[in-house]
Amino acid sequence: MAAILLIEDDPLVRRGLELALSRHGHDMRTAGTGEDGLLELGSSTPDLVVLDLMLPGIDGFEVCRRIRAGGEVPVIMLTARGDDFDVVGGLAAGADDYVVKPVQPTVLDARIRAVLRRTAGVGDGVRVHRGLRVDTTAVTVALDGEPVALTPTEMRLLLTLSRAPGRVFTRQQLLREVWEHDYLGDSRLVDNCVQRLRAKIEADPAAPEFVQTVRGFGYRFGPV
Numbered sequence: 001m002a003a004i005l006l007i008e009d010d011p012l013v014r015r016g017l018e019l020a021l022s023r024h025g026h027d028m029r030t031a032g033t034g035e036d037g038l039l040e041l042g043s044s045t046p047d048l049v050v051l052d053l054m055l056p057g058i059d060g061f062e063v064c065r066r067i068r069a070g071g072e073v074p075v076i077m078l079t080a081r082g083d084d085f086d087v088v089g090g091l092a093a094g095a096d097d098y099v100v101k102p103v104q105p106t107v108l109d110a111r112i113r114a115v116l117r118r119t120a121g122v123g124d125g126v127r128v129h130r131g132l133r134v135d136t137t138a139v140t141v142a143l144d145g146e147p148v149a150l151t152p153t154e155m156r157l158l159l160t161l162s163r164a165p166g167r168v169f170t171r172q173q174l175l176r177e178v179w180e181h182d183y184l185g186d187s188r189l190v191d192n193c194v195q196r197l198r199a200k201i202e203a204d205p206a207a208p209e210f211v212q213t214v215r216g217f218g219y220r221f222g223p224v
Contacts, residue, residue: 002116003027005046007037007063008078009055013103017050020105026112034058038066045073048112051095052078053086061093068094072151074115078103091192096153097179098189114180118156127162129221132201132210134162143201153178154197157190161211161221170218194219 004026008014011032018028029046031037034055041049049067053060064075077095079086090098096115099108127134131144136159141148150158156178161169169177171187179189198205212222 001025001027002047002112003029003044004048004050004112005037005040006030006050007032007034007055007060008050008052009033010052013052013101017103017105017108021109021112024105024109026109034060034063037063041067041070041073045071048074048076048115050076050078050108050112053090054080061089064090064093064095068151072149074118074152076108076111076115087186087188088192091188094151094196096151096193110180115152117180118152118178129162129165129210134158141201148200150197150200153193154200157193157197158201158211161219165221168214168217168220174218190219 004021006014006017006021006028008017008030009032014030014032018030022028029040031040035057037049037051038058051060051063051067055063060077064077067073067075075095077090077098078101079090079098080101087098097111099111125136127136133142135141139155141150141155141158157174160174160177171190174190175181175187178193194211195205198208198211201210202208208222210222212220214220
């Protein structure tokens with residue numbers, strides 16, 4: 001049973017999702033504003049946050065930034081629009097995935113379970129690449145001996161790329177393996193996560209040593 005915090009201002013949507021996700025086996029807590037959601041986070045840490053972007057007062061973008069600044073709790077954002085402003089803004093704030101309203105509870109449950117599975121490593125030992133140390137059993141990362149805090153999605157992306165140095169993964173392959181999206185997915189999820197990962201493990205994110213772009217194809221893990 002996963003502890004889920006749902007932050008949604010519409011009382012009908014909030015109650016409907018709370019009941020539906022509870023039936024799917026989740027331990028639900030809810031909040032109607034960004035402020036109340038942050039207070040709930042301060043009292044106990046959930047396994048995952050489902051966050052509406054269009055909240056009164058502190059909006060979902062700012063709530064997501066505060067969640068990410070305070071820890072690595074996964075965030076799935078709910079957006080009323082699938083356009084670039086909401087999606088790119090939410091991903092840049094640190095969200096792991098997004099679902100466009102109206103929300104189908106079965107789809108949201110599948111996304112929740114996929115994000116939570118990303119905390120599991122592949123269990124093949126320790127991978128060392130120059131100053132980067134990836135422990136796939138403990139699911140930890142260190143750079144030059146200093147621990148690096150990654151979100152579950154960032155960790156799963158690094159685990160996927162680093163298991164085959166030099167292999168080029170297309171964005172669609174990464175969507176299937178990291179996000180478990182089995183449809184023609186949104187490459188913005190991949191690109192934004194790559195940017196966040198590079199900011200944490202690269203000495204110069206503009207000239208990456210580990211997560212390298214192969215133009216016209218996708219990404220590979222170096223050095224090769």
